[in-house]
Amino acid sequence: MNAVLDFIATVGRAVLGACRATGHLTLFALEGLSHLFRPPFYLRAFLRAMLEIGFLSLPVVALTAVFTGMVLALQSSTGLARFSAESGVANLVVLSVTRELGPVMAGLMVAGRVGAAMAAEIGTMRVTDQIDALTTLSTNPMKYLVAPRLLAGLIALPLLVLVADILGVLGGFIISTLKLGYNTGIYLNNTINFLQTEDVVSGLVKAAMFGFLVSLMGCYHGYNSKGGAQGVGAATTSAVVAASVLILAFDYVLTELFFAR
């Protein structure tokens, strides 16, 4: 009997804890966003975050995208060989890259690169009293640290994904024409025919969401970290894990919204 009660209590506590954490996170996100509409605005902080999230992530995202496109072409050519391989490969590459793999791969890469760095930076500021120091110097830390990063995540990731889309399709094109020996003109023609605005736009909307999630997780876990270097380390891990899981979960939700009819 006691064991059962203990079990129920444990589950109950876990559920309550999860609800509380979700509530905290939601309030944090709303407060961060609300600062985007109230001056002062920190343009420098925003530009720095854009540089960090967008520009400096370009190499990783570009490489990932090219290889993803290449693998897609290679895999699908074997799978589709029995059917109409040439148009099938072009179709599959362009569809998967723009709808799914571009945003998801870029999101996961940025989560690992930027989410971790953000959590570490803000976490260090927390445990060394720098966040308190901001407050004493007439600066709202949510406005100065969090809001610019949220906005930068929201804007930078779609831009990255646009690049990733192009490079992913290019990767597929390279393998299809150079290795699989498909006709260049036909492949390009197929690609362009299959390319739908809707696919690209849905991918970019996903990217905006993922970028926001990465920044939110980095800021939230950093901001609430405690207990020295170890606490900052834990915050970094949590930020990356949480962002990655949320990206995949929201990918499903958004796909359902866009394409399930």
Added chain:
Amino acid sequence: MSAQPKIRLRGLTKAFGDKVVLDGIDLDVMAGTSMVVIGGSGSGKSVLLKCILGLIEPDAGSIEIDGKNILALDRAGREEARKHIGMLFQNGALFDSLPVWENVAFGLLAQKKVERRAARAIAAGVLAQVGLADSVGDLWPSELSGGMQKRVGLARAIAAQPDVLFFDEPTTGLDPIMGAVIDGLIVDCVKKLGSTAIAITHDMASAKRIGDRAAMLFKGRIVWQGAASELMDSGNAMVDQFTHGRREGPIQMELRK
């Protein structure tokens, strides 16, 4: 002058979980004077300052600055009150993503008291006040020695010329000469600005140099108050034990055997 204290704490209480850190603090600091707070490690000295700054929300009690209870103010009112307080943090808390000069000018820039273009020169002036060369302004906080970091922290605290200044262990971890130099700077700054100051320290020599009055914090309460010059012969057994660093006495360190 009226007899109204600049800072007046009544019944200030703060607990973290079931750990009571501040247990009804009553303290008055008169305008233009310096109060030194001493007390063992973990006795809640830093928490006390953070409560007054509004960084930690106390559970009970009142904090009056110029007769206004800041705990009763709304957010904007508190931000306004905070503008008049400068704080030197225990570990410096310099922004390590910004160069030294921007650290120093941060409060001025945030309050829009200066243009960004003019800030560099103003920062150089404040750095000179704490005895640092202009060229230090271009360094990063991580490139400074401990003593220089304290001085930059001091410069940042005084840059906006606040009328209340808090110093959390300004000389801990410095050699005795640098400690005396920092103390001298603090006294100079406080005098020049005519500010009211609260300084936390473990260093008795420093306490006597900085403070007009002194108070001892123990188990969340103020157990003694008096002139800073009386610290070494206060007649209070706890203060005596603390200031003379004796192992035996009314304060028993809770060490696990």
